[in-house]
Amino acid sequence: MPFLEVKDLVLGLKRKNVTLVDKVSFSLEKKEILGILGESGCGKSLTGFSLLRLFPPGIAHYSGDVIIDGGSLYKLSEEEILKLRGKKVAIILQDPLSSLNPVLTIGEQIEEVLKYHFNLNKNERKERIYRLLKEVGIPDPEIRAKNYPHQLSGGLRQRAMIAMALAGEPELLVADEPTTALDVTLQIQILELLSELNQKKGLTIVFISHDLGIIRWIASKICVFYAGEVVEMAHTEELFNNPLHPYTINLINSYPREGKIKKILKGGVVNIYEKPEGCRYFERCENPCKDGKKSHPELISVKNRHFVRCFRYG
Amino acid sequence: MVDPVVEVKNIWKSYEIKRWGFKKQSFYALMDVSLAVFKGETMGVLGESGCGKTTLGKIILDLEKPDKGDVFWFGKNLKRLSKKKYNGFRTKIQAVFQDPYSSLNPRYKVVDTLLEPYFINIEKNKRKGLEKAEEVLSLVGLRKEVLNKYPHALSGGERQRVALARALMVSPSLIVLDEPTSALDTTLASQILELFKDFKLKFHLSYLLISHSLPVITYLSDWIVVMYLGRIVEICKKDIFLKINHHPYTLMLINASPDPFSPKPLFSKKVRGEVASALFRPSGCEFHPRCEERENFCSKKIPQLRKISDFHYVACFKR
Numbered sequence: 001m002p003f004l005e006v007k008d009l010v011l012g013l014k015r016k017n018v019t020l021v022d023k024v025s026f027s028l029e030k031k032e033i034l035g036i037l038g039e040s041g042c043g044k045s046l047t048g049f050s051l052l053r054l055f056p057p058g059i060a061h062y063s064g065d066v067i068i069d070g071g072s073l074y075k076l077s078e079e080e081i082l083k084l085r086g087k088k089v090a091i092i093l094q095d096p097l098s099s100l101n102p103v104l105t106i107g108e109q110i111e112e113v114l115k116y117h118f119n120l121n122k123n124e125r126k127e128r129i130y131r132l133l134k135e136v137g138i139p140d141p142e143i144r145a146k147n148y149p150h151q152l153s154g155g156l157r158q159r160a161m162i163a164m165a166l167a168g169e170p171e172l173l174v175a176d177e178p179t180t181a182l183d184v185t186l187q188i189q190i191l192e193l194l195s196e197l198n199q200k201k202g203l204t205i206v207f208i209s210h211d212l213g214i215i216r217w218i219a220s221k222i223c224v225f226y227a228g229e230v231v232e233m234a235h236t237e238e239l240f241n242n243p244l245h246p247y248t249i250n251l252i253n254s255y256p257r258e259g260k261i262k263k264i265l266k267g268g269v270v271n272i273y274e275k276p277e278g279c280r281y282f283e284r285c286e287n288p289c290k291d292g293k294k295s296h297p298e299l300i301s302v303k304n305r306h307f308v309r310c311f312r313y314g
Numbered sequence: 315m316v317d318p319v320v321e322v323k324n325i326w327k328s329y330e331i332k333r334w335g336f337k338k339q340s341f342y343a344l345m346d347v348s349l350a351v352f353k354g355e356t357m358g359v360l361g362e363s364g365c366g367k368t369t370l371g372k373i374i375l376d377l378e379k380p381d382k383g384d385v386f387w388f389g390k391n392l393k394r395l396s397k398k399k400y401n402g403f404r405t406k407i408q409a410v411f412q413d414p415y416s417s418l419n420p421r422y423k424v425v426d427t428l429l430e431p432y433f434i435n436i437e438k439n440k441r442k443g444l445e446k447a448e449e450v451l452s453l454v455g456l457r458k459e460v461l462n463k464y465p466h467a468l469s470g471g472e473r474q475r476v477a478l479a480r481a482l483m484v485s486p487s488l489i490v491l492d493e494p495t496s497a498l499d500t501t502l503a504s505q506i507l508e509l510f511k512d513f514k515l516k517f518h519l520s521y522l523l524i525s526h527s528l529p530v531i532t533y534l535s536d537w538i539v540v541m542y543l544g545r546i547v548e549i550c551k552k553d554i555f556l557k558i559n560h561h562p563y564t565l566m567l568i569n570a571s572p573d574p575f576s577p578k579p580l581f582s583k584k585v586r587g588e589v590a591s592a593l594f595r596p597s598g599c600e601f602h603p604r605c606e607e608r609e610n611f612c613s614k615k616i617p618q619l620r621k622i623s624d625f626h627y628v629a630c631f632k633r
Contacts, residue, residue, distance in 0.1 A: 039499040039500070039501060039502075040470075040499055153588055154363075154588075155588050156588075183362040183363055183526060183589070184362070184526060184527075184528070184567060184570045184571055185362060185566060185567065185570045185585050185587075185588075185589075186588060187570065187572075188569070188570040188572070188580065188581070188585050189585060189586070191572075191580070191581070192581050192583065195581060210499055210500060211500070211572065212500060212574045213571070213572030213573055213574045213580075214572045215574075216572065216574035216580075217572055217574075217579065217580035217581065218580075240574065250501070251500065251501065252574070254500065254501050254504040255500060255504070255529070255574060255575075256504065256507070256529035256530065256532065256533040257529075257573075257575050258532070258556075258575075260533070261504050261507065261508065261533065264504055264505055264508050265501040265504065265505070266505075
């Protein structure tokens, strides 16, 4: 039984016909890192939030199920889910400056998590905070715990955020573009930290990013999103050596390689309000097939654990 | 010899910030920076945030005046340029900024955005202006229906194309590209980069490309300039970029950049530390606290940019 299972997840806006995430299903074993790759507006962040049952305002209907460690997330009551958030699943967000509380010190914010989930006295909590800060590579944790977010540099802020996410000792971590706001040299340090946590503590990570290079090196398994649905899913090596869906192929070819771009992907992101009735990639596809105009392809298994949503492989 | 389109010589630029409300402290954003961009060439400036690359762009655009040093446009020193001549040159140096959401006026339709620089700098002739606007729009790959839209109705990629079209309206010689693709998706970014490359060949445009992304820089540039804390640490020609013995900082950037096609795994634990604050500048070589190959003398003396070959300059004692 997989550790995390997402089944036919659907998220939609108030207007009934607008679905932002459409029947997304995937599963993940413990200790794996899943990379979710896609352009902006393809529903990858929404999928990430839904793993904690956090929905941004405006989401009016949802269906499907998220099963973590055998327990269904969507059948729980609101109180039970509060116990779960932070303890079983935690999230780190893109911009640490706007997602940390500016009027509380780093230590206080971590303490909040500890107070809620564990029965510890004050000294134990303090020790735990220092240990957490040290674990994520923040020097002088005694001083840093008393700092406010604006007093930390970008890299330290993101580390503090990770410390906060780890405070509840979660088993699953959702990382929603955690390095997009950082410089390259900091980015790689944060990525190294995450992959270390994955290896040493057995943390399962869902890593959301639009950067091919990051996903390539951190993830062991990749889901490619397009217009709210999974178009291809495979293990990292397999996906990069043998991409099947035309979107994935173009995505890989449009990444500058040794100072050259092999192919330019034409067109922009699909307008979510006017999704084509057939294949959603139909308009941007280079050799569109006849079936794609009218009917919608299903996610099919091509070979061992390689899934693709394209008629060509049917 | 042909004059470079833009040249800066020994530029120093400092800013002042207020600390604790009353105490003023100044710091240098640029220290002793010199470079030249020739016609049809692209100069890529690579560096992390806070290394002064945007300040350099602003000085080249004459939006900021340097404390010390000279800026030359087409071989003429800006300090000794008459107002009339200056205005003539002004249109030749244009800019495209990072965030297409904030760099376009939300109250202007695309047509107004495009015509404004034309009316001010070329001539006040609406018919000709519109002709030019349509021509420029088709160059950047937009349909002319876009003319009557407001920026909020356009997607990020379309906005960046409009920003580029605005720069092209006055037929510039050099465009300063300040992180032109970092707000865009990978696929859109490659489309925009392709446009830049196209125009470079078509109109012999020069660019000063400012970016923190190695793949973007290597895709578009002829020359690569690496900056660290306000100083140029390395200049080299793109063609030899993969073959030479780089400055330790450049090596760090190469190690840190996630290349999906590299045969080596990304994580090598070689990248450490953060960029120091320009307020508390390390002594000697600015990079020495993070450097793998540092020696004792590195913290005492400041290395100067030295010539290794015609196409390669490095500021490091150990090269």
